[in-house]
Amino acid sequence: MEYCGRSIGEMNYRNIVDHTAEIGIKICESDYQGKGIGRIILSVFIKELFSMGFTKIVLDTNLKNLRAQHIYELLGFQKIRVNHDSWTDQLGKWQSSVDYELTPERFRDHSDNHRI
Numbered sequence: 602m603e604y605c606g607r608s609i610g611e612m613n614y615r616n617i618v619d620h621t622a623e624i625g626i627k628i629c630e631s632d633y634q635g636k637g638i639g640r641i642i643l644s645v646f647i648k649e650l651f652s653m654g655f656t657k658i659v660l661d662t663n664l665k666n667l668r669a670q671h672i673y674e675l676l677g678f679q680k681i682r683v684n685h686d687s688w689t690d691q692l693g694k695w696q697s698s699v700d701y702e703l704t705p706e707r708f709r710d711h712s713d714n715h716r717i
């Protein structure tokens with residue numbers, strides 16, 4: 602991801618099964634988080650994935666990551682399940698994750714957000 606010529610983070614996708622893409626996003630530069638960029642860049646990315654022929658987009662996030670969950674739900678993602686104590690972090694602490702999915706009918710495009 603580039604913003605005004607600066608590399609600020611990354612997004613990725615992979616085709617997991619049957620026209621389904623799994624995605625990830627990280628705005629690595631913390632100065633650029635919370636400024637409305639995430640919903641714009643994700644909207645652009647999601648539109649492109651649907652136009653490429655994917656019919657479902659899935660992702661997961663940490664149960665504690667309320668900011669990310671807020672953005673995903675704003676874009677129309679549906680919470681599918683919560684996986685309690687499903688993995689351990691680098692310190693050996695149990696963490697929980699939330700699975701989300703999005704179909705084209707539910708997508709709410711926020712690429713024209715004018716906050717930034």
Ligand SMILES: CC(C)(COP(=O)(O)OP(=O)(O)OC[C@H]1O[C@@H](n2cnc3c(N)ncnc32)[C@H](O)[C@@H]1OP(=O)(O)O)[C@@H](O)C(=O)NCCC(=O)NCCS
Nearest residue numbers: 626627628634635636637638639640661662667668669671
């Ligand atoms: C998650 C991420 C993509 C969001 O993008 P962003 O540009 O920072 O998000 P935005 O500025 O568009 O919006 C942030 C929203 O979260 C809300 N928010 C912030 N903290 C929150 C919290 N603790 N609980 C609920 N909502 C919260 C803000 O109020 C804002 O929503 P609003 O405009 O409707 O009020 C970005 O912050 C990021 O990459 N973070 C680091 C890595 C990460 O968490 N990746 C996702 C892992 S699955």
